[in-house]
Amino acid sequence: MLQHQITEKIKNTLRMPARSLASLWHYGLHLSILVLILINYSPSQLEIHPVLLRNLLSGTQGSYKPLGAELAPFKAILPQKGVITFLMDKPRYGDKELTEFFLSVQNFLCPVILNSEPVEPHGIIYCTNDDIANARLSETGYQMVAKQSAGKGIMIRKRRT
Amino acid sequence: MILLALVIPATLGFLSTRFLLRKSPLPYSWLLSSVMAFPLGLGICSLVLFWSYVIANGFGRSLTLLVLIVLFIIAMGLQIKASWGRPSPISLHPGPVLGNIFNALNPKTNSRTSLFRNWAITLAALLFVYLFLHYTYYFIGKVVWNIYGGWDARYFWNLKAKFYFRVPAEWKGMFNPILDWAHPDYPLLLPGAVAWGWITAGKELLIWPPIVDYAFFCSLCFLVIWYLSAHVSWWNGLLAGCYLLTVHMFRFWSTTQYADIPLTFFFTSAAILLLLAIRSKDKHLFLFSGLLAGLSAWTKNEGLFFVLWLGLTGAAILLRSRSMTRQEKKSMILYFLGGLLVPLATVVFAKVVLGVKGGEYIGSGRNLSDYIRLLFFDAAKTKFIALCFLVFKSTYSQWQGLWILFLAGLLAGNRDRFKDYRWIFAVLIAGIELGYFVILHVSPNDPKLQVETSLMRLMMHGAALAMVFTFEAIGPLFRAQRKSDPVLSPG
Numbered sequence A: 001m002l003q004h005q006i007t008e009k010i011k012n013t014l015r016m017p018a019r020s021l022a023s024l025w026h027y028g029l030h031l032s033i034l035v036l037i038l039i040n041y042s043p044s045q046l047e048i049h050p051v052l053l054r055n056l057l058s059g060t061q062g063s064y065k066p067l068g069a070e071l072a073p074f075k076a077i078l079p080q081k082g083v084i085t086f087l088m089d090k091p092r093y094g095d096k097e098l099t100e101f102f103l104s105v106q107n108f109l110c111p112v113i114l115n116s117e118p119v120e121p122h123g124i125i126y127c128t129n130d131d132i133a134n135a136r137l138s139e140t141g142y143q144m145v146a147k148q149s150a151g152k153g154i155m156i157r158k159r160r161t
Numbered sequence B: 001m002i003l004l005a006l007v008i009p010a011t012l013g014f015l016s017t018r019f020l021l022r023k024s025p026l027p028y029s030w031l032l033s034s035v036m037a038f039p040l041g042l043g044i045c046s047l048v049l050f051w052s053y054v055i056a057n058g059f060g061r062s063l064t065l066l067v068l069i070v071l072f073i074i075a076m077g078l079q080i081k082a083s084w085g086r087p088s089p090i091s092l093h094p095g096p097v098l099g100n101i102f103n104a105l106n107p108k109t110n111s112r113t114s115l116f117r118n119w120a121i122t123l124a125a126l127l128f129v130y131l132f133l134h135y136t137y138y139f140i141g142k143v144v145w146n147i148y149g150g151w152d153a154r155y156f157w158n159l160k161a162k163f164y165f166r167v168p169a170e171w172k173g174m175f176n177p178i179l180d181w182a183h184p185d186y187p188l189l190l191p192g193a194v195a196w197g198w199i200t201a202g203k204e205l206l207i208w209p210p211i212v213d214y215a216f217f218c219s220l221c222f223l224v225i226w227y228l229s230a231h232v233s234w235w236n237g238l239l240a241g242c243y244l245l246t247v248h249m250f251r252f253w254s255t256t257q258y259a260d261i262p263l264t265f266f267f268t269s270a271a272i273l274l275l276l277a278i279r280s281k282d283k284h285l286f287l288f289s290g291l292l293a294g295l296s297a298w299t300k301n302e303g304l305f306f307v308l309w310l311g312l313t314g315a316a317i318l319l320r321s322r323s324m325t326r327q328e329k330k331s332m333i334l335y336f337l338g339g340l341l342v343p344l345a346t347v348v349f350a351k352v353v354l355g356v357k358g359g360e361y362i363g364s365g366r367n368l369s370d371y372i373r374l375l376f377f378d379a380a381k382t383k384f385i386a387l388c389f390l391v392f393k394s395t396y397s398q399w400q401g402l403w404i405l406f407l408a409g410l411l412a413g414n415r416d417r418f419k420d421y422r423w424i425f426a427v428l429i430a431g432i433e434l435g436y437f438v439i440l441h442v443s444p445n446d447p448k449l450q451v452e453t454s455l456m457r458l459m460m461h462g463a464a465l466a467m468v469f470t471f472e473a474i475g476p477l478f479r480a481q482r483k484s485d486p487v488l489s490p491g
Helices: A002-040 A050-058 A069-075 A096-109 A130-140 B002-020 B029-083 B096-105 B112-145 B151-165 B168-175 B189-201 B208-231 B234-246 B248-253 B260-280 B283-297 B302-320 B326-354 B368-376 B379-393 B402-412 B423-442 B447-473
Strands: A083-087 A113-115 A122-126 A142-149 A152-157
Touching: A002 B234, A002 B402, A050 B112, A069 A096, A069 A122, A083 A130, A096 A113, A096 B151, A122 A130, A122 A142, A130 A142, A130 A152, B002 B029, B002 B189, B002 B208, B002 B283, B029 B151, B029 B168, B029 B189, B029 B208, B029 B260, B029 B283, B029 B326, B112 B208, B112 B234, B151 B168, B151 B189, B151 B208, B168 B326, B189 B208, B189 B260, B208 B234, B208 B260, B208 B447, B234 B248, B234 B447, B248 B260, B248 B447, B260 B283, B260 B302, B260 B423, B260 B447, B283 B302, B283 B326, B302 B326, B302 B423, B302 B447, B368 B423, B379 B423, B379 B447, B402 B447, B423 B447
Parallel strands: A083 A113, A083 A122
Antiparallel strands: A122 A152, A142 A152
């Protein structure tokens, strides 16, 4: 009996530090998460622009320029469907800026689908100036049929002779 | 009209959840129904929209509106019928958190322990409210300056919504393989949700995609709070909510209009409901979990992997269970599959019938031996991907120590952390991560580019689940005595 009591006492004594350690770990975790939250909190650096916010809330485009809006003059004369070729100063692959512009134009002209390969019967040429546009037209086998501004216009594929 | 775009999905989602939970006595089910309202409602809208376009093509818009208004009326009618003659379920009781605040301010509260507990929960609730308002300010600031969202949102998710909205008869253009960057075989929950708002408003409202984003993020945040508050303690729930609001990855990606936050929501909710379904052996919860898992597959391709993992985990548990009859097990599996059916069939239809060419996996022209070679015979690639996983997970500036806490919870958390099927969360997280490990091997894109552009974002899909597991594994603090749930011991 006495031996059993002593064994139990020893066991309890051994268990106590383990329990205290577990409690310490438990409370420590909660506390460290609280500290993490307070450390991570930082005030927002971005100001909310009141005019832009008003535009958004009123449901108007306002000061926001639609993606690819540079192509607005073309939209009126293009059909509402189909696939067209879209040529720029150079092939866009590997050039992030040209790719972004191409995708923005796709966004603007949707549901018309843009192909950056010179394979469709007609399309848009959108270059910086006439010289680059002429060079691109001759290397891809197209001809300008309706010029919109310098280096830009509607093109069709040349007939093969 | 934007009000209608909000009210119809929110009501449909809320009432569908009430209907699915009508026989499931979950704690604070009103909070769960509110959490589910928008994500589930937008998921339903997106599915209805897709099938309306498939059936009616050019008249898809009108059919969508008609079907959703009819569904809305039916749901309202069923709700009125169900509550006719019954006492109102809305109670004047202040609720658990408000109750704690009242008690903390009440000088007559006797017990010193409960007073301390009430004060702690009150402070946690106030901290959460403050951080939530702060997050909202941050969100508006980000959105106002970057209304078109990130790259994928501009040129992929919202572009597809434009195909739905602009000329309905030409909507199938979104599956054209010539269309650059638009992944023709991709699921369409998010484009459908965006197009739904535009169709209802009658124009491409710039503010609608951010509203969808915000709704999904808030739902995710309150889902975590609901689960932990209902099954661990209000302190743990509110602390997790506060923590989630300060983790940079969640904050940043919730403003970009990407599909990753919606996917995180569906992963987390489907896993939580599977756990609760298995614990309670409630077939309606299996149905609900299946539905949410199906919606995850309708959100992103990654959801298909998740469906597989979730299904296998659930099936393995059911098959090993000795407390259920064979008939019960069969019925639960059928309910889970029933929930999955519509969203998963929609994904399969979109992939097999519409987006058949130019997909990254289906229609890519690669065969099984190509995949095996990519997966098992490129040691340098495997080493690179494994190192990236390790480095990215431990990046403090992005995760604020979340994955380290998860590891601490996993290895040295509460002694009951794997009891009552809590291990499901850890297994699912492992499954999700393993899935991405595999995808990075077999992806047709350059692995460096893939890692740079998407790995960190992919890790977010299991992060909310990791947070739930961690906050359960660290054990409850300031828990009120309640008999209903499986209880975690504090140490």
